[in-house]
Amino acid sequence: MNDTLFSEYFIGELQQTAGILSGPLKIAGEIILLPEFEGIRKAIESDQFQLSMDRAATKNREFKNGNTKKHPPAELVVALFIARHFYNNCYGERGYSMLCENSSLHQFIGRLGIGKFPSRNTIHEQISALSEHTLTLFHQAILNCVKACDLDDFSAVIIDSTAIKADSSWPVDSALLKNLSCKVMKNIQKVHDKLPCLERRGIPLKRLQNYCDDMSKLDFVISMFKGKKGAKKMRYKSYTQELLPRCRKFITRLEKVLPKIKQHCSSIKSSMLDEDFSRFIDKVLMVEHRFKMAPEDYDAKTARKIYSMSDDDAAFIKKGGRETVFGYRPNFAFSANGFLTSFILESGNTSDSKVFADCLVENKKMTVESAMMVSVDDGYSSATNLDYAIEQGVELVSISGSKGKKLLGEEIYESENYQLARNIRSISEAGISKMKNYHNLERFTVCGLKRVRQETLISTIGFNLERLYQLLSQIELQVAA
Numbered sequence: 001m002n003d004t005l006f007s008e009y010f011i012g013e014l015q016q017t018a019g020i021l022s023g024p025l026k027i028a029g030e031i032i033l034l035p036e037f038e039g040i041r042k043a044i045e046s047d048q049f050q051l052s053m054d055r056a057a058t059k060n061r062e063f064k065n066g067n068t069k070k071h072p073p074a075e076l077v078v079a080l081f082i083a084r085h086f087y088n089n090c091y092g093e094r095g096y097s098m099l100c101e102n103s104s105l106h107q108f109i110g111r112l113g114i115g116k117f118p119s120r121n122t123i124h125e126q127i128s129a130l131s132e133h134t135l136t137l138f139h140q141a142i143l144n145c146v147k148a149c150d151l152d153d154f155s156a157v158i159i160d161s162t163a164i165k166a167d168s169s170w171p172v173d174s175a176l177l178k179n180l181s182c183k184v185m186k187n188i189q190k191v192h193d194k195l196p197c198l199e200r201r202g203i204p205l206k207r208l209q210n211y212c213d214d215m216s217k218l219d220f221v222i223s224m225f226k227g228k229k230g231a232k233k234m235r236y237k238s239y240t241q242e243l244l245p246r247c248r249k250f251i252t253r254l255e256k257v258l259p260k261i262k263q264h265c266s267s268i269k270s271s272m273l274d275e276d277f278s279r280f281i282d283k284v285l286m287v288e289h290r291f292k293m294a295p296e297d298y299d300a301k302t303a304r305k306i307y308s309m310s311d312d313d314a315a316f317i318k319k320g321g322r323e324t325v326f327g328y329r330p331n332f333a334f335s336a337n338g339f340l341t342s343f344i345l346e347s348g349n350t351s352d353s354k355v356f357a358d359c360l361v362e363n364k365k366m367t368v369e370s371a372m373m374v375s376v377d378d379g380y381s382s383a384t385n386l387d388y389a390i391e392q393g394v395e396l397v398s399i400s401g402s403k404g405k406k407l408l409g410e411e412i413y414e415s416e417n418y419q420l421a422r423n424i425r426s427i428s429e430a431g432i433s434k435m436k437n438y439h440n441l442e443r444f445t446v447c448g449l450k451r452v453r454q455e456t457l458i459s460t461i462g463f464n465l466e467r468l469y470q471l472l473s474q475i476e477l478q479v480a481a
Contacts, residue, residue, distance in 0.1 A: 005030070005145060005148045005149060006030065006145075006149060006472060010026075010030065011472055011473070017104075019102070019103075019104055020086045021082070021083060021086050021087075021102055021104045021105060022104040023465075023466070023469035023473070024082055024086070024462065024465035024466060024469060025079060025082060025083075025104050025105065025108050026104075026469075027142075027145075027465055027468055027469060027472075028078055028079065028082055028108075028465065029108060029111070030145075031078075031138075031141050031142070031145065032074075032075050032078060034141065036141055036144070037074075037141070039137055040074065040078075040134065040137045040138055040141065041074040043131070043133055043134040043137055044074040044077050044078075044130070044134055045071075045074060046131075046134075047129045047130055047131050047134055048071040048077075048126075048129060050129065050131075051071070051125065051126075051129040052070075052071075071126070072114075072118060072122065072126060073112060073114075075112055076109065076112055076114060076118070077126050077127075077130070078138065079105060079108045079109065080118065080123050080126055080127060081126075081127045081130060081135075081458055081461075082461065082462060082465065083099060083102070083105050084123065084127050084458065085439070085440065085458050085459060085461070085462035086462060087099045087102075088440045088445065090120070090123060091120060091123070091124050096120045096123075099123075100117055127458075128451075130454065132450075132453055132454060132457060135454065135457040135458060135461065136366075136457065138461060139366065139457060139460060139461050139464070140366060142461065142464045142465060142468065143339065143341060143366060143367055143464070145468065146337075146339055146464075146468060147367075147369075149468075149472070151337060151468070151471050151472075152335045152336065152337040152339055153369065154335050154339075154341060154363075154367040154369040154371075155336070155369065155371065155372040155373065156335060156336035156371065156372065156373040156374075156375070156424070157333050157334070157335070157341070157359075157360070157363050157371040157373070157374050157375070158333070158334045158335075158336075158374075158375045158376075158424060158425055158427050158428040159331060159332070159333050159334075159356070159359050159374065159375075159376045159380065159428065160331070160332060160334075160376070160377065160425070160428035160429065160432060161319070161329055161330065161331040161332070161352050161355075161379070162319075162329070162330065162332070162432045162436070163317040163319050163322070163325040163327060163328070163329055164325070164327050164328050164329075164330065164436070164441055164442070164443065164444060165325055165326065165327040165442070165443040165444065166308065166311050166314035166326055166327035166328065166443075166444055166447070166452075167310065167311065167443065167444045167445055167446060167447050168307075168308040168309070168310050168311045168314055168326065168447065169308075170326055171307040171308060171326060172223075173239070173283075173286075173287045173290070174215075174218065174219040174222040174223070174238075174239070174243060175219055175223070176283055176306065176307075176308075176309065177215055177219070177243065177247060177280075177283060177284065177287065178212075178215045178216050178218075178219040179309050180276070180279055180280040180283055180306075180309070181211070181212050181215050181247070181250055181280060182212055182216070183276055183309070184254065184273070184276045184277055184280055185205075185208060185209060185212045187269075187272065187273055187276060188205065188208070188257070188258070188261050188273065189205065191261050191264055191265045191269065191273075192205055192261065194264075195264055199264070202260070203257060203260045203261060205257065207253055208250065208253055208254060208257060211246055211249055211250040211253065212250070214246050215243065215246055215247070215250070218238060218242055218243045218246065219243075221238060222235055222238050222239070222243070225238075236291065239287065239291055240291050240293065244284065244287060244288060244291070244293060247280075247284045247287075248284070250280075251280070251281060251284065254277060258273060258274075258277060261273065262274075279306055282303065282304045282305075282306050283306040285298055285303060286300075286303070286305065286306060289303075307326065308326075308447075310447040311447035311448060312448070313328075313347035313447075313448055313449040313452070314326055314327050314328060314347070314447075315327075315328075315329075315347060315348050315349050316349060317329045317349050318349060320379075327443075327444065328345060328347070328444070328452060329345075329348075329349055329350065330343050330344065330345040330456060331343060331344040331345075331352065331355050331358075331359050332428065332431065332432060332435070333359055333362070333363045334427050334428045334431045335367075336424060336427065337467075337471070338427055338430075338431060338467055339464050339467055339468075340431060340435070340460050340463050340464055341363050341366050341367050342359070342362040342363045342365070342366040342367075343362070343456060343460065344358050344359055344362055345449075345452065345453055345456055346449070347449050351379070352376075352377075352379035352380045353379065353380050353381065353382045353385060356376070356380045356382075356385040356388070356389075357385065357388050360374070360388070360389065360392060360394075370392065370393050370394075371392075371394055372393075372394060372395050372396070373394065373395065373396040373397075373398070373421060374389055374394050374396070374397050374398065375398040375400075375421045375422065375424055375425050375428075376398070376399055376400070376425075377399070377400050377401055377404075377425065378399060378400055378401025378402065378403035378404045380399060381399045381401070381403035381404050381407055382407075383407065386399070386407060386408075396417060396418070396421055398418050398421030398422050398425075400422045400425060431463075434463070435459060435463055439459045439462055439463050440455075440459055441456070441459050
């Protein structure tokens with residue numbers, strides 16, 4: 001164990017800590033004293049600079065001040081995103097009150113010489129501004145501490161995937177068409193209401209509003225078919241003979257009204273209206289394709305898919321014989337000692353076998369170590385993946401299940417080392433279960449791939465800090481004994 005990194009005195013203090021935030025903050029406090037934190041500080045300040053520029057752009061002002069003195073120091077930002085992980089409802093009034101009462105966070109802030117506790121808006125703004133690059137640097141700093149303390153050498157990699165729900169309701173075509181049309185109508189109405197009386201008369205919206213009301217009523221009617229005898233036929237009739245024709249009339253009318261409305265709004269607002277209208281058209285085409293009513297030139301493979309009002313990157317995740325989930329399918333890589341070393345998270349329902357190579361590359365990038373042993377389930381089974389792992393210097397590639405047995409051969413599959421490698425797959429299963437149940441990954445609370453990856457990184461950092469805290473405390477217990 002490297003005594004200069006975490007001394008026995010520090011571990012003794014760590015053992016006496018109480019509360020979910022105390023241990024992780026103490027370890028973070030030691031990390032910010034390391035030389036490598038300078039790179040993290042610069043990355044945070046770069047994010048804050050970008051935040052200032054975005055503020056100015058939102059207000060249509062020129063950004064002139066080139067420093068970040070008005071922003072919190074980088075050390076405080078680190079404490080805030082760690083606290084945000086363990087108090088995931090801190091943006092709400094009750095959660096923020098609980099965060100304000102946390103003595104560990106107050107002590108950390110006090111040591112920085114800051115007398116005022118940051119507001120809810122500041123916490124939200126600073127955490128949202130953090131880039132994936134910044135969070136990755138801090139994640140790598142934690143993994144470097146793990147290696148320096150000889151708690152793991154990252155020679156073993158256990159990979160598994162899971163389905164995580166998106167922050168969105170289950171997609172229903174009629175409801176989405178209703179909501180998208182209402183959104184377009186609402187934004188147009190805002191511009192229309194600010195026009196002088198004579199100009200408002202020249203752009204009547206009554207017909208558009210009637211179409212929106214019709215779609216809302218039809219959505220309700222369609223929703224009431226569920227569970228009834230002949231529901232499929234009734235639903236088909238309502239979509240093809242009533243809802244979709246109304247949508248087409250809405251589009252035709254909007255194509256005449258929208259150019260007149262756009263003459264009276266800013267370029268940003270005009271772009272928003274165009275995007276809302278485009279999303280509505282794309283959804284109408286999707287539903288028409290479902291009922292074989294789409295134009296002949298419509299290509300379902302390349303067309304934009306609209307499944308949600310808030311998250312365009314979420315998809316239907318089908319994993320084995322389990323219940324279909326609307327959300328994301330991350331692949332997590334764990335070490336032999338239970339640390340989450342890396343993850344692959346993209347939009348869509350990509351099969352495990354297709355991301356195996358990416359998982360190994362990302363794991364090596366995060367740990368700066370080549371894996372000697374890899375353990376996966378039969379979802380990753382393929383001769384290509386096995387050959388790739390061997391080319392990368394992996395000495396033992398364990399693939400469980402019937403597919404793995406067929407690929408590896410019975411003799412190798414039943415050997416002692418391969419049985420041991422299969423047994424440690426429980427590390428990934430337990431890790432994913434803990435991430436979902438205790439680290440806020442049962443369901444995402446943000447939308448869009450960028451924000452989802454950010455939230456997953458923060459959860460990964462919180463998970464690893466907690467694991468590091470547990471192992472360091474156990475070492476002290478063993479020394480004391």
